[in-house]
Amino acid sequence: MAAPSASPRAGAGSGNPEAAAEAYEDLLPVMGERLGTAGLLTELRAGFRLLADPARGAITAESLRRGAAAALGVAGMTLAEADAMVREGDADGDGALSEAEFCVLMVRLSPGIMADAEAWLDEAIADELAAQEQEEGTHLAGADLGTDVPPAPASRRSV
Numbered sequence: 541m542a543a544p545s546a547s548p549r550a551g552a553g554s555g556n557p558e559a560a561a562e563a564y565e566d567l568l569p570v571m572g573e574r575l576g577t578a579g580l581l582t583e584l585r586a587g588f589r590l591l592a593d594p595a596r597g598a599i600t601a602e603s604l605r606r607g608a609a610a611a612l613g614v615a616g617m618t619l620a621e622a623d624a625m626v627r628e629g630d631a632d633g634d635g636a637l638s639e640a641e642f643c644v645l646m647v648r649l650s651p652g653i654m655a656d657a658e659a660w661l662d663e664a665i666a667d668e669l670a671a672q673e674q675e676e677g678t679h680l681a682g683a684d685l686g687t688d689v690p691p692a693p694a695s696r697r698s699v
Contacts, residue, residue: 568580568646568647568650569650569652576663578667585639587642587646588639588642591603591607591611593636598634599642600626600635602619602622604622605618605619605621628645
């Protein structure tokens, strides 16, 4: 997710792509550093819900245009611009972005995140392993570990 450094549309829409690029700062790495991998994914999912068409459960060009105007203050986005943005991340070709496609697109378009991709992957794997270990520990703590062993069958008893 990028944040405007001056005004919501500083440089954007002026026909000067360099001015638009200078007007926005890539904040995804900062968010990731502060929130961790799980927190960043939670925020990306919240961003998805903000922009998605509730009836379809996906981001369409029209829902992106409406959401960008309402939530992000980007009122001048054309339908063609929104459609191009959706097509950029539409991996399955259905004309909309699923939550997974949106998250992948946001990460892929973040130069800072991509530069640290290996570290992010390592952290995500470590988080997942820790969650699994905690889950297994919870199951073991509540399990009967067999301290009450039933007596052996009569045929095996010593006489």
